[in-house]
Each structure stands twice: as C-alpha cells, then as structure tokens.
Amino acid sequence: xxxxxxxxxxxxxxxxxxxxxxxxxxxxxxxxxxxxxxxxxxxxxxxxxxxxxxxxxxxxxxxxxxxxxxxxxxxxxxxxxxxxxxxxxxxxxxxxxxxxxxxxxxxxxxxxxxxxxxxxxxxxxxxxxxxxxxxxxxxx
Amino acid sequence: xxxxxxxxxxxxxxxxxxxxxxxxxxxxxxxxxxxxxxxxxxxxxxxxxxxxxxxxxxxxxxxxxxxxxxxxxxxxxxxxxxxxxxxxxxxxxxxxxxxxxxxxxxxxxxxxxxxxxxxxxxxxxxxxxxxxxxxxxxxx
DNA sequence: GTTGGAAATGCGAAACTCTATCATTTCACT
DNA sequence: AGTGAAATGATAGAGTTTCGCATTTCCAAC
Ligand SMILES: [Zn+2]
Ligand SMILES: [Zn+2]
Ligand SMILES: [Zn+2]
Ligand SMILES: [Zn+2]
Numbered sequence: 001x002x003x004x005x006x007x008x009x010x011x012x013x014x015x016x017x018x019x020x021x022x023x024x025x026x027x028x029x030x031x032x033x034x035x036x037x038x039x040x041x042x043x044x045x046x047x048x049x050x051x052x053x054x055x056x057x058x059x060x061x062x063x064x065x066x067x068x069x070x071x072x073x074x075x076x077x078x079x080x081x082x083x084x085x086x087x088x089x090x091x092x093x094x095x096x097x098x099x100x101x102x103x104x105x106x107x108x109x110x111x112x113x114x115x116x117x118x119x120x121x122x123x124x125x126x127x128x129x130x131x132x133x134x135x136x137x138x139x140x
Numbered sequence: 141x142x143x144x145x146x147x148x149x150x151x152x153x154x155x156x157x158x159x160x161x162x163x164x165x166x167x168x169x170x171x172x173x174x175x176x177x178x179x180x181x182x183x184x185x186x187x188x189x190x191x192x193x194x195x196x197x198x199x200x201x202x203x204x205x206x207x208x209x210x211x212x213x214x215x216x217x218x219x220x221x222x223x224x225x226x227x228x229x230x231x232x233x234x235x236x237x238x239x240x241x242x243x244x245x246x247x248x249x250x251x252x253x254x255x256x257x258x259x260x261x262x263x264x265x266x267x268x269x270x271x272x273x274x275x276x277x278x279x280x
Numbered sequence: 281g282t283t284g285g286a287a288a289t290g291c292g293a294a295a296c297t298c299t300a301t302c303a304t305t306t307c308a309c310t
Numbered sequence: 311a312g313t314g315a316a317a318t319g320a321t322a323g324a325g326t327t328t329c330g331c332a333t334t335t336c337c338a339a340c
Pocket of ligand 2: 086087099
C-alpha cells in the first residue's frame with residue numbers, strides 16, 4: 001500500500017502523489033525529467049497537472065523518496081531511490097545512462113573534502129562518453 | 141596580443157571578443173556566469189550585448205579557451221583555461237569555490253568507462269559541503 | 281586606402297524550464 | 311456527513327539562454 005509510504009514520508013496520501021509514486025515504481029526507465037513523467041502519465045491515462053508533477057517530485061526529493069540529478073544543463077532528472085547510492089555514466093550520442101559505484105572514488109572524495117576543511121554534504125559525478133552501441137554503429 | 145590567440149582559435153578578432161578575453165584574463169574571480177561577465181564589464185565601461193556574451197563564451201568553449209561548468213542548476217559558469225584540469229568543491233552556504241585534482245579519481249574514471257565499454261570524452265565532479273569559514277561562523 | 285562581401289553584433293522577441301498565485305477540490309479527522 | 315487545512319490545476323510570471331534580423335565591423339583583395 002503506497003499510501004503508507006507517503007504517510008511515513010510525512011506527506012498526505014493524495015491521489016496525484018499516489019499515481020506519481022506508482023508510476024515511478026512501475027517505470028522501466030529509471031531516470032526521467034518532470035516533463036517525461038508528465039507525458040508518460042498522460043499516455044497512461046493518468047492526467048496530473050505539470051505544476052503538480054514538479055511540486056510532488058520536489059517533495060519526494062525532500063522526503064528522500066527520489067534523487068534529483070543534473071545530467072546536463074537545462075532540466076532536472078529524477079530517479080526513484082531503490083538501490084543504493086551510485087553515480088552515472090552517460091552517452092553523449094544517444095543519451096543512454098548507466099550506473100556505477102566506485103568505493104575508491106567515494107573514499108577519495110571524503111579525503112579531499114577533509115583536506116580542504118570542508119564538511120562534505122553531497123557530491124555529483126558524471127562521466128560522459130560514447131556508449132558501446134554508438135561506438136559500434138559509428139554514430140556522429 | 142590577444143588577437144593572435146583568437147586567430148589561432150579560429151575566431152575573427154572582433155572588438156567584443158577581444159574585450160571579453162581581456163576581461164577574463166584580468167578578472168580575479170575565476171568562475172563566472174554570462175550575466176556576471178556582462179555586469180562586470182558594464183561597470184568597467186566595456187559594454188557588450190548580453191546575447192554576444194553568451195555567443196562568445198560558447199564559441200570560446202568550443203575553441204577550448206574556456207570551460208563551462210554546471211555548479212548548480214539554472215545557469216552555466218565559465219572559467220578561462222589557464223592552469224591544468226581540475227575539479228571543484230563548493231560551499232553550499234556561501235558559494236565559495238575551491239579547486240582540486242586527484243590523480244586517483246581521474247584514473248578510476250577511465251577504468252570505469254573502460255569497464256562499461258564507453259569511450260570517455262569528459263567528466264564532471266562536484267563535491268558540495270560547508271567551507272571552513274562557514275563551519276566556524278556556524279551559518280545555517 | 282577603398283571597397284565589397286562575409287561574418288559578427290545588438291536589440292528585442294521568443295523558447296524553455298521551472299515557480300508563484302489563487303480559486304477550487306480533496307483529504308483526514310471528528 | 312461536516313469542517314478546516316492542505317493539495318491541486320490552470321495560468322501567469324520569472325530566470326536563463328537562444329533566435330531572427332537589421333546594422334555594423336572585420337579583413338582581404340583591389
Ligand atoms: Zn550511445
Ligand atoms: Zn541512477
Ligand atoms: Zn562557505
Ligand atoms: Zn576552476
């Protein structure tokens with residue numbers, strides 16, 4: 001029962017919030033913009049106002065249900081928090097997104113923050129490149 | 141003579157481009173938005189249209205003269221390419237920006253890209269935290 | 281040094297993503 | 311069911327960046 005998840009997160013269990021949460025859980029695509037969610041839900045017959053999508057995703061982020069990424073400038077990408085923390089490697093040709101987690105990098109980041117006197121709160125790491133498929137097909 | 145630098149970069153040596161390049165070289169602040177550049181140049185008495193600032197900075201980026209960063213969502217930050225490659229650690233309270241370069245992380249990134257079958261073209265790493273000054277003054 | 285044409289600039293309008301406003305609806309609790 | 315607080319939807323607006331086009335500037339050939 002997803003309404004329990006929302007209550008636990010301190011959010012009233014409204015129909016739009018339930019629909020959005022269900023949609024994210026059912027989606028095959030793990031990383032989506034607000035607009036992506038809006039359009040995909042429309043096609044599913046679940047119409048929720050775009051402003052509400054933005055509001056709810058921001059609330060989900062604050063509640064720790066989703067994570068916001070900035071793969072490229074222009075728009076935020078959202079991802080339901082299911083697995084554990086990971087970073088992303090992105091194809092600059094086709095937009096494919098893969099995930100990875102590197103304990104060495106994670107640890108180095110903390111060391112760097114410490115060396116600079118910072119109290120680290122977050123980090124973002126994006127590797128850009130050409131994915132295996134695009135390399136094969138020689139897209140330009 | 142900066143006009144040689146522009147010619148070498150494949151750009152016609154126009155007055156606005158020369159002014160912008162000189163300004164970037166003279167600026168104490170290393171990371172600036174297009175709007176920052178526009179306003180600072182205005183105060184210097186060097187008026188260049190905002191659209192031109194955007195165009196020229198984008199051309200400078202393509203020519204390898206500057207690097208574009210996405211410290212936070214909303215607007216691009218530009219930095220003149222002078223030293224060597226580095227990444228950034230940012231204060232979430234005051235906006236301070238520090239730089240670092242970690243050979244271990246750099247190498248791990250290549251390994252990850254290789255393991256995933258990607259041909260790596262670029263990467264972005266931002267560490268967010270609270271800087272030494274803000275920790276001391278206990279800003280919230 | 282003029283001149284001609286390609287390229288760059290400046291201005292305003294427009295695109296794009298996201299947020300604010302506010303009347304209306306929905307939710308949670310008696 | 312009734313009540314008040316909170317959420318939603320539609321639209322307007324804000325902030326950043328790009329576009330379109332008339333005018334100006336650059337540069338190389340005369
Ligand atoms: Zn690809
Ligand atoms: Zn992910
Ligand atoms: Zn600070
Ligand atoms: Zn820098």
